[in-house]
Amino acid sequence: xxxxxxxxxxxxxxxxxxxxxxxxxxxxxxxxxxxxxxxxxxxxxxxxxxxxxxxxxxxxxxxxxxxxxxxxxxxxxxxxxxxxxxxxxxxxxxxxxxxxxxxxxxxxxxxxxxxxxxxxxxxxxxxxxxxxxxxxxxxxxxxxxxxxxxxxxxxxxxxxxxxxxxxxxxxxxxxxxxxxxxxxxxxxxxxxxxxxxxxxxxxxxxxxxxxxxxxxxxxxxxxxxxxxxxxxxxxxxxxxxxxxxxxxxxxxxxxxxxxxxxxxxxxxxxxxxxxxxxxxxxxxxxxxxxxxxxxxxxxxxxxxxxxxxxxxxxxxxxxxxxxxxxxxxxxxxxxxxxxxxxxxxxxxxxxxxx
Amino acid sequence: xxxxxxxxxxxxxxxxxxxxxxxxxxxxxxxxxxxxxxxxxxxxxxxxxxxxxxxxxxxxxxxxxxxxxxxxxxxxxxxxxxxxxxxxxxxxxxxxxxxxxxxxxxxxxxxxxxxxxxxxxxxxxxxxxxxxxxxxxxxxxxxxxxxxxxxxxxxxxxxxxxxxxxxxxxxxxxxxxxxxxxxxxxxxxxxxxxxxxxxxxxxxxxxxxxxxxxxxxxxxxxxxxxxxxxxxxxxxxxxxxxxxxxxxxxxxxxxxxxxxxxxxxxxxxxxxxxxxxxxxxxxxxxxxxxxxxxxxxxxxxxxxxxxxxxxxxxxxxxxxxxxxxxxxxxxxxxxxxxxxxxxxxxxxxxxxxx
Numbered sequence: 001x002x003x004x005x006x007x008x009x010x011x012x013x014x015x016x017x018x019x020x021x022x023x024x025x026x027x028x029x030x031x032x033x034x035x036x037x038x039x040x041x042x043x044x045x046x047x048x049x050x051x052x053x054x055x056x057x058x059x060x061x062x063x064x065x066x067x068x069x070x071x072x073x074x075x076x077x078x079x080x081x082x083x084x085x086x087x088x089x090x091x092x093x094x095x096x097x098x099x100x101x102x103x104x105x106x107x108x109x110x111x112x113x114x115x116x117x118x119x120x121x122x123x124x125x126x127x128x129x130x131x132x133x134x135x136x137x138x139x140x141x142x143x144x145x146x147x148x149x150x151x152x153x154x155x156x157x158x159x160x161x162x163x164x165x166x167x168x169x170x171x172x173x174x175x176x177x178x179x180x181x182x183x184x185x186x187x188x189x190x191x192x193x194x195x196x197x198x199x200x201x202x203x204x205x206x207x208x209x210x211x212x213x214x215x216x217x218x219x220x221x222x223x224x225x226x227x228x229x230x231x232x233x234x235x236x237x238x239x240x241x242x243x244x245x246x247x248x249x250x251x252x253x254x255x256x257x258x259x260x261x262x263x264x265x266x267x268x269x270x271x272x273x274x275x276x277x278x279x280x281x282x283x284x285x286x287x288x289x290x291x292x293x294x295x296x297x298x299x300x301x302x303x304x305x306x307x308x309x310x311x312x313x314x315x316x317x318x319x320x321x322x323x324x325x326x327x328x329x330x331x332x333x334x335x336x337x338x339x340x341x342x343x344x345x346x347x348x349x350x351x352x353x354x
Numbered sequence: 355x356x357x358x359x360x361x362x363x364x365x366x367x368x369x370x371x372x373x374x375x376x377x378x379x380x381x382x383x384x385x386x387x388x389x390x391x392x393x394x395x396x397x398x399x400x401x402x403x404x405x406x407x408x409x410x411x412x413x414x415x416x417x418x419x420x421x422x423x424x425x426x427x428x429x430x431x432x433x434x435x436x437x438x439x440x441x442x443x444x445x446x447x448x449x450x451x452x453x454x455x456x457x458x459x460x461x462x463x464x465x466x467x468x469x470x471x472x473x474x475x476x477x478x479x480x481x482x483x484x485x486x487x488x489x490x491x492x493x494x495x496x497x498x499x500x501x502x503x504x505x506x507x508x509x510x511x512x513x514x515x516x517x518x519x520x521x522x523x524x525x526x527x528x529x530x531x532x533x534x535x536x537x538x539x540x541x542x543x544x545x546x547x548x549x550x551x552x553x554x555x556x557x558x559x560x561x562x563x564x565x566x567x568x569x570x571x572x573x574x575x576x577x578x579x580x581x582x583x584x585x586x587x588x589x590x591x592x593x594x595x596x597x598x599x600x601x602x603x604x605x606x607x608x609x610x611x612x613x614x615x616x617x618x619x620x621x622x623x624x625x626x627x628x629x630x631x632x633x634x635x636x637x638x639x640x641x642x643x644x645x646x647x648x649x650x651x652x653x654x655x656x657x658x659x660x661x662x663x664x665x666x667x668x669x670x671x672x673x674x675x676x677x678x679x680x681x682x683x684x685x686x687x688x689x690x691x692x693x694x695x696x697x698x699x700x701x702x703x704x705x706x707x708x
Contacts, residue, residue, distance in 0.1 A: 263692070267634035274632025278707050280621035338617070345707070353632050353699070 008325050012089050013112045015312035019131020023299040024247050026179040030137040033164045033173035034123040035155040041165040042118050050102040057117045060151035061106045071107040084321035120165050134236050177223030178243050183296045184253035186218045217288030269297035276344045281337040287318045306351045362679050366443050367466045369666035373485020377653040378601050380533040384491040387518045387527035388477040389509040395519040396472050404456040411471045414505035415460045425461040438675035474519050488590050531577030532597050537650045538607035540572045571642030623651035630698045635691040641672045660705045
């Protein structure tokens, strides 16, 4: 277990671009909120209690099979750039990244599993899977959760279930989500209908970086809101059913675009690629918007010679802290826009504007 | 003398991209308004008088040395597409192109000289020269004017000079103009100061296609307003002096951009080239805007492997009627945007986005 450099050039699980419906579902995610019995909730812990809890959690997590040869970092090991880096890879949350108090994080070697220690809850266990694979993610996280429970006593109430710092997580403590790429529903202006329907079903829609982030680049993260009064299987099954419907809607919208608006669509796709290949300065927001269109172009067979996996890698590498890690130095916002443009031109050099 | 096809693939004089200061001055133009004694002005002519005048003018013009092996067209020879085509090549005026009554036009083989017959005046004699060459244009047009005067009696008043249909042309009947490409003055927001100063000097600023057109793509046509009470040499000298000053201003503005805003400038230049290489549909206005930036990029040595002459050719070939002549069919506006984009991609294929 060393610093973060080994992660820089490995591929994030959530961007592997494989698995069911991976042209629409980027990734599936499960997280469990858990607290350790006998301790106050995170925000009420004294310094020495935090340290004791981290030690306890660390020793438990390190025993789990998934974390063999994994990484373990404490607050003191992580610069703010490191935390931003982990956030960009979806391995820690915004809240965890900005924590002032003690915190720690444990990552499996392949970035499939992570445990945030002293986030809002003592433990936030997460499993990511490429593509549409909620069941696979559930199997992994359930096994991991059982393993951890063998080494720690969870705060559990016989009627309420798992106790959590925020009442919205009480019960299963489970949040299941999928990140979807829905350019056609956005372009055909059907996305608002979808979002409204989701609200009625008590599902939340968020941006690429979870709670508190706006959808951008046509990426949407859909998750369950309810954790109490339903069991895990019901949560997963109901989310799965809805996601399957949205995949169908997106597919239909793509077909409509390809038949009725083919010309305009291809114009947008090629122009997006042109901008990425030409720009000398480019923000991450503009890049994400263009990459989304290029991704659609690849999915529809308009653009050749570029794989979904390669494109997904670009999505992550153009993020601010990834650029800085690659350059081995802190970069101002303007410098980042410059480095990002240079990186994109290099990476897309061989993709031709036909 | 046949139809217009031979012109299609020859290079317009005004876009040859040669001569003094041709990185800033696209072309220099002279025109003389002349009327034939013994006839009413154009708009008052009866049908048979028009025909008589055209015959008279035709036989005079065809005797001139410049029109040997030239082209002569009458209203009946020209479709509205043909007229638009001649307009795009700056060989006839908007007014002449939209004439309902009889009209005719005579062109020299190299497109340097043209005579519009039955425009607002009986004769509008024009000479175009590439680059900054008002004197060269004057010498040619003066010689041509003298030749024509040997075969026709001009309407001339000993005190007022040449008589014209509109009082603003009485006297010399001379309009001298230069078309300038001033991207740096536009980008540094100094162009309005320049335009205000010109107004005080009684010079007019117009768009690429003369009277009634707005400047676009950073192209400005500057011309004298006064024709009465000054002689030809004074008109030319005063316009020359002002143009020389504007060239200097533009050069300074380019230097400022290259030193203080180099990054932003290069970003704009490459993105413009990227859009031209990528688009599937593109309007002539958008194309002109991008080509203007690409032209600046070529002039500043940012873009390699593209000549000014080649770029100038693109400026003309992307115009609506040129596209239609090339495709050998009438094209809707959407079809033109499609053909224009395809043409640009083909022509710019070898120019690399570095």
